[in-house]
Amino acid sequence: MIAQVIVDVAAKQTDRIFEYHIPDELGEVEIGSRVFVPFGPRKLQGFVVGLSNKSQYQGKLKDLLLVVDEMPPLTSELIKLSKDLADHVYSYRITILKTMLPRVMRANYRKILVPESSKAKKMTIFQGKPLDLNTINDNKQIAEIRKLLRTNMAKIEYVVENRARVKTENEYSLTNNKKEYINIYESLRKNAVKQKQLIMYIIENYDKFPKMQKEIENNANLSTVSLTNAVKRGWLRKKPAEIYRDPLTNYEQEEKSDKKIKLNTEQKNALAKIEPAIIEKKARTFLLEGVTGSGKTEVYLNAISTTLKAGKNALMMVPEISLTPQMVSQVKNRFGQQVAVLHSGLSEGELYDEWRRIRRGEARVVVGARSAVFAPLKNIGLIVIDEEHESSYKQEDNPRYHARDVAVWRSNYNSCPLLLGSATPSLGSRARAQKDVYQLLRLPHRANQQSLPEVKLIDLKKAHFNGGQFDLSIQLVEAIKKRIAKKEQVILMLNRRGFANFMLCRECGYVMKCPNCDLSLTMHKDTNKMQCHYCGFSTAIPEKCPNCQSTKIRFLGTGTQKIMTELEKIIPGCRILRMDVDTTRRKGSFKRILDAFGNREADILLGTQMIAKGLDFPNVTLVGVVNADTGLWLPDYNASERTFELLTQVAGRAGRAQKKGEVIIQTFNPDHYAIKLAETQDYEQFYQYEMRVRHAGNYPPYFYTVLVSVAAKNEQNAAREAFRIKKWLQPKLHQSTIVLGPTPSAISRLKNQYYYQILVKYKKEDNLNKLLHQIQDSAQKVKKYGLSVYIDNEPERIM
Numbered sequence: 001m002i003a004q005v006i007v008d009v010a011a012k013q014t015d016r017i018f019e020y021h022i023p024d025e026l027g028e029v030e031i032g033s034r035v036f037v038p039f040g041p042r043k044l045q046g047f048v049v050g051l052s053n054k055s056q057y058q059g060k061l062k063d064l065l066l067v068v069d070e071m072p073p074l075t076s077e078l079i080k081l082s083k084d085l086a087d088h089v090y091s092y093r094i095t096i097l098k099t100m101l102p103r104v105m106r107a108n109y110r111k112i113l114v115p116e117s118s119k120a121k122k123m124t125i126f127q128g129k130p131l132d133l134n135t136i137n138d139n140k141q142i143a144e145i146r147k148l149l150r151t152n153m154a155k156i157e158y159v160v161e162n163r164a165r166v167k168t169e170n171e172y173s174l175t176n177n178k179k180e181y182i183n184i185y186e187s188l189r190k191n192a193v194k195q196k197q198l199i200m201y202i203i204e205n206y207d208k209f210p211k212m213q214k215e216i217e218n219n220a221n222l223s224t225v226s227l228t229n230a231v232k233r234g235w236l237r238k239k240p241a242e243i244y245r246d247p248l249t250n251y252e253q254e255e256k257s258d259k260k261i262k263l264n265t266e267q268k269n270a271l272a273k274i275e276p277a278i279i280e281k282k283a284r285t286f287l288l289e290g291v292t293g294s295g296k297t298e299v300y301l302n303a304i305s306t307t308l309k310a311g312k313n314a315l316m317m318v319p320e321i322s323l324t325p326q327m328v329s330q331v332k333n334r335f336g337q338q339v340a341v342l343h344s345g346l347s348e349g350e351l352y353d354e355w356r357r358i359r360r361g362e363a364r365v366v367v368g369a370r371s372a373v374f375a376p377l378k379n380i381g382l383i384v385i386d387e388e389h390e391s392s393y394k395q396e397d398n399p400r401y402h403a404r405d406v407a408v409w410r411s412n413y414n415s416c417p418l419l420l421g422s423a424t425p426s427l428g429s430r431a432r433a434q435k436d437v438y439q440l441l442r443l444p445h446r447a448n449q450q451s452l453p454e455v456k457l458i459d460l461k462k463a464h465f466n467g468g469q470f471d472l473s474i475q476l477v478e479a480i481k482k483r484i485a486k487k488e489q490v491i492l493m494l495n496r497r498g499f500a501n502f503m504l505c506r507e508c509g510y511v512m513k514c515p516n517c518d519l520s521l522t523m524h525k526d527t528n529k530m531q532c533h534y535c536g537f538s539t540a541i542p543e544k545c546p547n548c549q550s551t552k553i554r555f556l557g558t559g560t561q562k563i564m565t566e567l568e569k570i571i572p573g574c575r576i577l578r579m580d581v582d583t584t585r586r587k588g589s590f591k592r593i594l595d596a597f598g599n600r601e602a603d604i605l606l607g608t609q610m611i612a613k614g615l616d617f618p619n620v621t622l623v624g625v626v627n628a629d630t631g632l633w634l635p636d637y638n639a640s641e642r643t644f645e646l647l648t649q650v651a652g653r654a655g656r657a658q659k660k661g662e663v664i665i666q667t668f669n670p671d672h673y674a675i676k677l678a679e680t681q682d683y684e685q686f687y688q689y690e691m692r693v694r695h696a697g698n699y700p701p702y703f704y705t706v707l708v709s710v711a712a713k714n715e716q717n718a719a720r721e722a723f724r725i726k727k728w729l730q731p732k733l734h735q736s737t738i739v740l741g742p743t744p745s746a747i748s749r750l751k752n753q754y755y756y757q758i759l760v761k762y763k764k765e766d767n768l769n770k771l772l773h774q775i776q777d778s779a780q781k782v783k784k785y786g787l788s789v790y791i792d793n794e795p796e797r798i799m
């Protein structure tokens, strides 16, 4: 047999199938296996993507060296998907295959220098063992290595490291029958207390062995020493057994879920449309447009339950930031041990274990963020994407795939329905529903029978402020005080997209910027540093203007830290929990903050966008938005959509239970349609309006878009290459196609690279895919001049 292998080298020349002969001693090799193959002088990892009997190749094929895993990590579905997706997102197939695996399973290579003769072995440079080339940096040593290579005294080898480790724990099994243990017990001396305790435990639990070490230690109150001793004396046998790291153990079960919620008529109607598609195995896409708090989650869970009853498995996608402990335990309570969770908050080991449970068919419901769309789940009967409008479903780096597109592909492959849900669907999805490509289902009312919270806009141009700062209007502060007095809770959002806390000189107008990127530096009081949020550069907070030495410098903008200090001053004794990237960096801190807020240990949850979505706290009756405008004027065609969506979502956190909610939005642009329509939270009206704006501007969903960007250290080189690409591409395209640019990107320099971009907007271009692949191929050639070319199909951001 012959294996068709994609090798682990991301380059144009290797982006194709290589054939290897499967030697008999390897037995049967399956599609999806990870293998090691000889490749030139090296040994590489690769994936088997096909099997055949005959080869086109004339010469003698090399042998496959080794199969890495007992069970192929990828299913044949995923192997097929990798091919189509690579084509769609202009990526190498190996990049896609590796993206599909948990991080620990992606191979690491180490270059080592191996002595070739016994004489070489004795040289001091080797000290009797191969030399790790990653640790070399001194020139003398490098010269010596070169000489060794030239004279064939040594050669370079690659070792593949497999970081994926199975976790094991000791398992103890019995060596005697019950009667013999009783005899042992009797024969023990009176003062052998611990030994007697252990044997008694064995007798009492005789039928329950084998048992894990932890369990025995905890239940019998015994130490490891007693167990080791028992093994030595032949009373017990010990062997390592594989265990799973369970990321859910610290999510305690909530009570409320035991009471099963009775669906209301709207929810039932929606479900009545979805369920037949599950049972009849139809690859239909549904768009569930339900206002905030309308009980979409309940519809998902019921649909999943139907899927399981029909003998099929379900995949549920949730954005990373709303993959809250709340959400996880809700699903977990409903479906128990059958649930596997995949998200970046897990340790590498936990992720690997959850992933293996899915691959082995032990988990039937998968809940996860973007990359979970590649879960090796088989027999899929339903895919759900919650908050389908979220831009985080699009990966911003290579491979630039959108989880929704992948889900559509898998829905077709598995002949199963795809259920998209949102209070603010993306314009593209809503437009598809308009054309009946998707089936629209609506939940226009809240599940609690209340109306949506009332929203008040506060015009910051006219507002009066509390204290010396200009962040919190008197109305907002009064409203917060009132809620705290009533023992209710407040969510306060600071929209951080944009420029927070930057330094401006009032004398010369100088703004302190990152030397590597064209971004202003952000002040961090706690570390006393000015920081670049993009590349991590940091420097001391200046006392004078670095440009003109004036002391008249001001720090403008606002950050969560600043608002927190301000609030504590204005409302003495109020309890605030802060949630932003800084306070949630450590593992588990996200959950800790939300738990504390849920237990009413604080009055105010103050945070960035990360608190806007998915949270369901019944005691929250007021939501405040400190600054609605920061995203509004970004040079992006979807800036209005993002602003409307964010405001509507955060407003939706108020009044979700019995008590009615109130929302206060502070803005400099109370007349902008995105903000005015957020006041009424009227998605349908926003949709109609925004569609007209998009139509007038020839933007999606009326046009498809592709962004081609060129990056280089030298600005002129980037610009020149971008112009060259445009000149080559444009004449080959249809007349109605619009090619914008090249323009410098809005953030034109990042990490010392300049960016120029071309935006292609088109209605129908049969050749475009082929042309873009040619651009991608030639990108490989200009790489040596320090130029990189990126192609982003349907970009979420054009800046």
Ligand SMILES: Nc1ncnc2c1ncn2[C@@H]1O[C@H](COP(=O)(O)OP(=O)(O)OP(=O)(O)O)[C@@H](O)[C@H]1O
Pocket (backbone or CB within 6 Å): 261, 262, 263, 264, 267, 290, 291, 292, 293, 294, 295, 296, 297, 298, 422, 423, 447, 448, 613, 614, 615, 616, 652, 653, 656
């Ligand atoms: N049929 C029902 N009867 C009573 N309460 C319900 C019902 N369905 C859902 N709920 C409750 O309503 C609240 C809101 O539901 P859920 O969180 O599913 O809303 P959602 O539509 O996902 O909203 P969002 O888009 O804001 O996240 C929850 O507390 C949920 O338990």
Ligand SMILES: [Zn+2]
Pocket (backbone or CB within 6 Å): 514, 515, 516, 517, 519, 532, 533, 534, 535, 536, 537, 751
């Ligand atoms: Zn920077």
Ligand SMILES: [Zn+2]
Pocket (backbone or CB within 6 Å): 505, 506, 507, 508, 509, 510, 545, 546, 547, 548, 549, 550
């Ligand atoms: Zn100055």
